[in-house]
Amino acid sequence: MLHQNRNLRKWFLDFLFLLLTFHWSYCKAVKADQASRLLHRAQKISESLRKGNLRNWQLRNLQNCNYKQQMYANSIEFAENARKFVISAGFLKECTSIYASGSTSSGIYPIWLKERFQFTYVYCDMELVSTKKGWTTIQRRINGEVNFNRGWDDYVRGFGNPRGEFWLGLENIYRFSRQTTTVSEGFTSIITPDLGIDLEDWDGFSTFLQYEIYFFGSKKSNYYSTVFSLNGRGCFDGSPIYFGEFSTPDADNDDVDQSYCGEDMKSGWWIHRCLQSNLNAPYPKQTHPMKSNEIFYEGMFCQKNKDTALRYVSMTFYHTKA
CATH class of the missing domain: 3.90.215.10 (Gamma Fibrinogen, chain A, domain 1)
Structure with a gap:
C-alpha cells in the first residue's frame, strides 16, 4: 500500500505540473507541437489517475482558451492546496x-x-x-x-x-x-x-x-x-x-x-x-x-x-x- 501511495503521489504531482505547463504554453501560443506533446503526456497520466477523481473533461477544457481566466484561477487554488496535503506516506x-x-x-x-x-x-x-x-x-x-x-x-x-x-x-x-x-x-x-x-x-x-x-x-x-x-x-x-x-x-x-x-x-x-x-x-x-x-x-x-x-x-x- 505504501508503494502504491508513493506512485499515486508521484503521478498526481506530475499531472498537476503538466496542467500548469500546458496552460501557459498553449494559451500563450509558444509552440503548438510542444503543447501537443504535453497534452498527450497529461492525458496518459490522467488515465492512470482515473480512480483518483481527476477527469478527462478538465483536459478538454484546457484546449479552449476561452477558459483561460477560470482555469488559471482554479489551477492556482488547486496547486496551493494540493501542495499542502502531500506527506511522506501518502495524502x-x-x-x-x-x-x-x-x-x-x-x-x-x-x-x-x-x-x-x-x-x-x-x-x-x-x-x-x-x-x-x-x-x-x-x-x-x-x-x-x-x-x-x-x-x-x-x-x-x-x-x-x-x-x-x-x-x-x-x-x-x-x-x-x-x-x-x-x-x-x-x-x-x-x-x-x-x-x-x-x-x-x-x-x-x-x-x-x-x-x-x-x-x-x-x-x-x-x-x-x-x-x-x-x-x-x-x-x-x-x-x-x-x-x-x-x-x-x-x-x-x-x-x-x-x-x-x-x-x-x-x-x-x-x-x-x-x-x-x-x-x-x-x-x-x-x-x-x-x-x-x-x-x-x-x-x-x-x-x-x-x-x-x-x-x-x-x-x-x-x-x-x-
Whole structure:
C-alpha cells in the first residue's frame, strides 16, 4: 500500500505540473507541437489517475482558451492546496492535518479517503474554534437556497455546494469517521473524530458545541449512530443525536411505531421520536419561532427568552489524534 501511495503521489504531482505547463504554453501560443506533446503526456497520466477523481473533461477544457481566466484561477487554488496535503506516506486525510501542515486559510481542499481510495473535496474551517484548528465541514445551512427535502439516495451521495449550503453525504461522513486508526497488539482500532455543532439564531445568539462520537455505522445499519456525548454544560448536556438509524422521507427507519418522522419533517436525519433535533429540516423564515418541523435544536430553548428560529447551522468533524 505504501508503494502504491508513493506512485499515486508521484503521478498526481506530475499531472498537476503538466496542467500548469500546458496552460501557459498553449494559451500563450509558444509552440503548438510542444503543447501537443504535453497534452498527450497529461492525458496518459490522467488515465492512470482515473480512480483518483481527476477527469478527462478538465483536459478538454484546457484546449479552449476561452477558459483561460477560470482555469488559471482554479489551477492556482488547486496547486496551493494540493501542495499542502502531500506527506511522506501518502495524502492528508482530514482538515486537522491540513492545518497542522501549514495551510491555515479556510477553503476547499482535496482530501484522501483512504477506504475508498479516492479524493473528495471538502470545506475546511480553520477559524471555527480558537483552541482547536482544522474542522472538516460535513453540513451547513445559511440561507435556504438548497432543498434538503430529499430522498435516501441523495442523502447517501451528498448534495449542495461546499462553499455554501450542502450535505457531504452519509457514505462520505461514514468514511471520514474512520480516517484515523491506531494499531495495538496486532489489532486496528478506529479513533472517531469529535463532532462540532455551530448554531446562530436570527437574534444573533450563537453557541458552539462539541461532542464525542462513540460509533458511526455503515450503510448496512442505515448509518446507525450511538450516543454523541457532549463535552459541555447546562442546556446542552444531552445529545443531539441519540441511538438511531438515519431516516429520510422515502426511508422510514425511525423508532416511532405510528409515525413517519422523515416524511413529516421533510428531510433526512437521525430521528429520535421526532423531537430532539433536526438540522436538515426546512429552512425557517426570519419571523418564525423555532419549531420541530423546521431547523430545530432542543437545547436552544433554555438559553434565551425568545424561541427565535435558527439562521445558521453547521456540523463539523475534528480529528483529535490525526
